[in-house]
Amino acid sequence: MQALILAGGEGTRLRPLTSTVPKPVVPLVDRPFIAFMIDWLREHGVDDIVMSCGHLASGVRNVLGDGEAFGIRLRYVEEPRPLGTGGALKFAEQLLDERFLMLNGDVLTDLDVSGQLEQHERTGATATLALTPVDDPTAYGLVRINDDCAVTEFVEKPSPDQIDTRNISAGVYVLERAVLEMLEAGEPASIERDVFPRLVGDGLYGCVSRGYWLDIGTPERYLQGTFDILEGSVGTQVAERMGAGYLCIEQGVESQGRIVPSALVESGCRIGEGARIGGRAVLEHGVSVGENTTIEGSVVMRGAEIGANCTLRGCIVAGGVRIGDNCLVDGMSVLGEGVTIGAGNVVSNGARVFPGVSLPDHALLF
Numbered sequence: 001m002q003a004l005i006l007a008g009g010e011g012t013r014l015r016p017l018t019s020t021v022p023k024p025v026v027p028l029v030d031r032p033f034i035a036f037m038i039d040w041l042r043e044h045g046v047d048d049i050v051m052s053c054g055h056l057a058s059g060v061r062n063v064l065g066d067g068e069a070f071g072i073r074l075r076y077v078e079e080p081r082p083l084g085t086g087g088a089l090k091f092a093e094q095l096l097d098e099r100f101l102m103l104n105g106d107v108l109t110d111l112d113v114s115g116q117l118e119q120h121e122r123t124g125a126t127a128t129l130a131l132t133p134v135d136d137p138t139a140y141g142l143v144r145i146n147d148d149c150a151v152t153e154f155v156e157k158p159s160p161d162q163i164d165t166r167n168i169s170a171g172v173y174v175l176e177r178a179v180l181e182m183l184e185a186g187e188p189a190s191i192e193r194d195v196f197p198r199l200v201g202d203g204l205y206g207c208v209s210r211g212y213w214l215d216i217g218t219p220e221r222y223l224q225g226t227f228d229i230l231e232g233s234v235g236t237q238v239a240e241r242m243g244a245g246y247l248c249i250e251q252g253v254e255s256q257g258r259i260v261p262s263a264l265v266e267s268g269c270r271i272g273e274g275a276r277i278g279g280r281a282v283l284e285h286g287v288s289v290g291e292n293t294t295i296e297g298s299v300v301m302r303g304a305e306i307g308a309n310c311t312l313r314g315c316i317v318a319g320g321v322r323i324g325d326n327c328l329v330d331g332m333s334v335l336g337e338g339v340t341i342g343a344g345n346v347v348s349n350g351a352r353v354f355p356g357v358s359l360p361d362h363a364l365l366f
Contacts, residue, residue, distance in 0.1 A: 001046045001117070002097045006088050007034065007105035008054030008079055013218045016336030016354040017318055024051075024105055025063040026222075027301055027319075029229045029238055029264060029282055032063055033216065036108055036229075036236055038070045041101070044113040048073045050095050051105075052088045086189030093180050102191070104171030104215075108225045110235040111170060111211040119149065119207045120174040126203030127179055127196065130172035132213045133165075140168040141192075145206040154197060167206065170213050211235075219316055219332050219350075226299055227280045230262040238264075247278075257289070272308065290325065298329075307343065315347075324361065 007024040017026050024034035038049065049072055053060050060076070067074025077092045089102060099120075101113065111130055120128040129151065131143055142155040144165055155162055169192070182195050189195070196204060212234035216225040225234075231246055232239045241248045245261055252267035257275030259265055265283045272291035277283060282299045289295065290308030300306065300317045307325035316334045323329065324343030331348040335341070339353045342361035347353065351364075 001044070001101065002048040002050070002099075003041050003046045003101040003103060004050045004052060004089065004092055004096065005034070005037065005103050005105045006052050006085060007060065008052055008082065008088060009106070014222065016334060016352055017222075017316065020337050020355050022053075022059040024053075024060050027284060028108075028216070028222070029226055030241070030266070030284075033108075034060075034064070034105060035070065037103065037105065038064075038067075038072065038074075039237060040110060040235075041103075041113070042070065042072055044117075046072065046101065046113075048097075049075070050092050051076050052079065052092055053077070054079045054082060082188070083186075084188045084190045086183050086191040086194050087187060089175075089191055090180060090183040090185055090187075090189070093185075096177060096180070098177045100175060100177075102173045102175055106215055106217045107171050107213065108216050108228075108234060109170065109172070109211060109213045111172060111209040111213060113172065115209065116172070116174055116207040119205065123149065123205050124203075125174070125205040126176050127199055128174040128205045128207050129196070130170040131167040131206040131208045132170040133167050133208070133210065135166070137163060137166050137168050143167050143169055143206050145208075149205050149207065151196075151200055151204040151206050153200065167208055170209070171215075219334050222316065223297065223299065223314070223332075226282060227262070227297075230264060230280060230282070284319070318355070 025032035053076055079091055116128055116130050142158050142165055144153040146152050183189055214225050216222045228234045229236055229238050247261040248264045250267040253265050253269045255271040256273040257271045260278035263278035263281045266285040268286040269283045270288045272289055274292040275289050276294045280297045281295050284302040286303045287300050289306045293306055293310040295312040297314045298312045301319040303319050304317050304321040306323045309325055310327045313330040314332055315329045318337040320338045321335045323341045326343055327341055327345045329347045333347045333351045335353045336355035338356050340358040342359055344362040345364045
């Protein structure tokens with residue numbers, strides 16, 4: 001089975017993490033984000049993936065290679081300019097099979113793609129959309145289906161009185177190659193707005209699945225996805241590492257402090273006396289943590305250095321960051337790659353510090 005993954009966006013909502021790293025390969029727990037999607041697809045029989053790239057495309061290739069490490073065939077197409085979801089699909093036309101999956105590349109999920117494929121075959125559909133129910137669909141577009149699972153209507157950003165279903169599109173589509181005939185080469189288009197409405201009543205179906213689904217395109221959702229992976233709320237290979245205690249401390253960790261579940265601490269980390277890591281914390285390889293520092297509900301990426309008597313809570317710290325003593329970083333703040341924060345600073349209220357910025361001691365007191 002073949003899949004086309006759309007991974008050309010700039011990831012603006014995740015900046016500054018995506019200022020220097022392409023969104024598909026931003027680290028998530030212990031691997032590039034898109035690796036979770038590749039693993040999930042492989043478990044459902046996908047062995048050939050076409051990655052549609054744009055922003056920082058070479059960085060995606062350099063990290064993922066030809067797919068051998070994932071046990072699949074991985075090829076790339078690079079849009080010369082943003083063409084939208086439909087334009088990206090048409091641009092990849094020469095590499096696509098008669099039937100294939102198309103997916104938005106910013107979703108963490110364990111939906112039952114095999115069931116979706118089976119339904120697609122059974123109904124003789126031209127396109128089958130994975131649908132997932134959400135608690136509050138007002139920020140999304142509702143998808144109404146009949147008893148035969150045929151799509152009858154799309155309702156964009158419904159008002160409360162229009163909510164008669166909670167099913168939204170999960171951004172996972174089974175498509176027949178005939179869909180490509182509805183798109184014009186080189187022209188921007190949206191498959192969701194320009195193609196699917198034309199197929200209503202003519203081969204468009206929805207497949208409802210109640211598995212895990214999360215768009216991780218914001219810092220809040222990035223952290224939520226991290227916690228859900230650590231605690232097994234979404235089915236991934238990380239669960240095997242975490243075990244029943246939701247704790248993984250790799251060999252080569254030097255700790256004089258406490259590490260409490262849920263937490264993953266990779267090799268080469270050094271944790272000072274009196275420090276506390278967790279719950280819900282990830283320290284990537286080579287992170288150093290000073291004495292009496294607390295890190296909870298946060299991700300600290302490769303090689304970062306955190307000083308003594310600091311508190312990191314509900315934040316994301318990119319690789320190579322240096323934080324001085326007696327600092328507070330919280331409130332969904334994000335520090336970009338290579339940032340230096342001097343002693344005595346408070347970074348809070350969703351502040352975003354972009355790569356390479358250096359703040360002197362006591363410069364920031366949010």
